[in-house]
Amino acid sequence: MNLGIFRKKEDEKLIRLLKNQPRFSYAKDEVKFKLLTALANKPQPVPKYTTFWFKMPHYGTAFAAVILAVGLTSTLVYADSALPGDKLFSLDRAQEELAVKIVPSQTIKAKLRAKHLNERAVELEQLSLVKNHRETKVKAVDQSVQGLNQAIQSVSEAKIRMQERDKNSNTAEFDKVLHRLENLAEKHEQHAVKIRGEVSDPQLQQRIDNDLRELKEARMRARMELEKPELETLPLDDSGSSSVNQDSGSTLP
Amino acid sequence: MVDEKEIQQLIKQAQDSDKEAFGQIYDIYADNIYNFLFGKLHHKQTCEDLLHTVFLKAWTNLNRYRPRKSAKFSTWLFQIANYTLIDHWRVHKDTLEIDKVENLSQFAQDPKAYEDYEFLWIAISELPIEHQTVLDLRFKQEMSVAEAANIMGKSEVAIRVLQHRAITLLRKKLEGKI
Numbered sequence: 001m002n003l004g005i006f007r008k009k010e011d012e013k014l015i016r017l018l019k020n021q022p023r024f025s026y027a028k029d030e031v032k033f034k035l036l037t038a039l040a041n042k043p044q045p046v047p048k049y050t051t052f053w054f055k056m057p058h059y060g061t062a063f064a065a066v067i068l069a070v071g072l073t074s075t076l077v078y079a080d081s082a083l084p085g086d087k088l089f090s091l092d093r094a095q096e097e098l099a100v101k102i103v104p105s106q107t108i109k110a111k112l113r114a115k116h117l118n119e120r121a122v123e124l125e126q127l128s129l130v131k132n133h134r135e136t137k138v139k140a141v142d143q144s145v146q147g148l149n150q151a152i153q154s155v156s157e158a159k160i161r162m163q164e165r166d167k168n169s170n171t172a173e174f175d176k177v178l179h180r181l182e183n184l185a186e187k188h189e190q191h192a193v194k195i196r197g198e199v200s201d202p203q204l205q206q207r208i209d210n211d212l213r214e215l216k217e218a219r220m221r222a223r224m225e226l227e228k229p230e231l232e233t234l235p236l237d238d239s240g241s242s243s244v245n246q247d248s249g250s251t252l253p
Numbered sequence: 254m255v256d257e258k259e260i261q262q263l264i265k266q267a268q269d270s271d272k273e274a275f276g277q278i279y280d281i282y283a284d285n286i287y288n289f290l291f292g293k294l295h296h297k298q299t300c301e302d303l304l305h306t307v308f309l310k311a312w313t314n315l316n317r318y319r320p321r322k323s324a325k326f327s328t329w330l331f332q333i334a335n336y337t338l339i340d341h342w343r344v345h346k347d348t349l350e351i352d353k354v355e356n357l358s359q360f361a362q363d364p365k366a367y368e369d370y371e372f373l374w375i376a377i378s379e380l381p382i383e384h385q386t387v388l389d390l391r392f393k394q395e396m397s398v399a400e401a402a403n404i405m406g407k408s409e410v411a412i413r414v415l416q417h418r419a420i421t422l423l424r425k426k427l428e429g430k431i
Contacts, residue, residue: 008424010424011420011424014420014423014424014427015392015420017370017373018373018388018392018393019392019393019395021292021370021373021393022370023284023288024287024288024291024297026287026291026297026300026301026304027301028283028284028287030301031283031301031304031305032276032279032280032283034305035276035279035305035308035309035312036272036276038305038309039272039275039309039312040272
């Protein structure tokens with residue numbers, strides 16, 4: 001029997017039917033929009049997880065801190081690729097906040113915040129590639145401003161606390177993060193300006209203008225933190241003891 | 254239809270993390286992949302989600318794709334789609350109800366043509382998933398036996414046998430014999 005040839009006429013009619021089946025509609029652009037946004041968080045290729053995972057001791061915070069410290073992606077994959085404005089987007093942000101909270105080291109917390117903000121910047125860039133969805137884009141700008149303000153404040157506070165605990169402490173890592181946050185604020189500003197150009201609704205324009213103002217202020221705050229002098233110490237008195245100047249650098253602008 | 258050379262050019266760009274190029278690849282193949290999924294699952298939201306999953310997997314694994322004379326990029330993409338479909342099928346084991354198929358006319362690009370095909374889709378939906386897949390790949394997607402074999406992970410002989418059985422079974426169902 002030659003399986004390649006269909007001798008029965010009925011089979012030939014059936015094959016013609018199968019070939020001429022009509023096609024179905026779907027939300028092609030929406031899926032594309034979601035996909036392009038998700039691509040922002042997907043490196044190529046997927047990092048390979050080796051037995052390193054299984055050799056680490058499984059106790060709570062230390063293990064989680066190691067995972068976060070080497071920058072591995074979240075286990076909640078679907079939330080991680082959520083769009084700004086989606087229900088899962090809030091879950092993704094909550095997840096990022098949790099990650100920052102459970103990490104014990106202030107330096108790593110600061111770096112994580114900068115990493116999350118970098119993801120916001122990439123999301124904004126991806127959103128700017130896609131047409132329409134203006135409300136979502138404006139929401140994304142709002143979110144990025146909130147995140148930046150929060151990050152700059154928490155990094156500044158962490159730097160000051162470290163300096164107050166130990167005047168000789170090295171805050172270079174915090175300065176690196178602040179510098180990065182300053183650059184990220186500039187990137188976010190550029191994307192926000194681009195999105196503002198697409199928006200014709202006056203209310204949405206007003207929102208973006210407010211966000212742009214806050215982004216400029218965030219950049220200035222980061223710059224001021226970087227340029228702030230270190231906590232001053234009074235010279236040693238005759239008894240050999242020193243004292244810290246309580247008024248210097250202990251309050252945020 | 255886009256030239257295979259242009260597609261390979263887009264793939265190279267996408268492998269260099271050019272997301273716009275990947276977006277163009279999506280534009281070229283999304284319709285076929287979606288209809289491949291929809292032909293089996295008949296649920297718009299699920300198929301849109303799976304379509305997203307398929308292309309996300311393609312992006313993540315794009316650096317592992319190597320062009321071969323015997324297999325086009327579409328073959329590789331359909332392989333991902335097929336495995337994604339099988340994984341989904343295993344987990345959900347959806348039993349398609351007849352009224353679900355009847356209500357799908359609202360999603361048809363041509364509702365009139367849909368009415369003419371409703372009987373066929375009802376019969377196809379009662380076939381085993383592998384039979385449905387081979388019929389879709391060979392006739393609706395117009396793939397060669399070699400391409401279908403690559404996608405389904407079977408030999409060319411196995412594909413020919415499966416195809417023959419699928420046609421026979423479908424014909425018997427339409428004739429009301431089973």
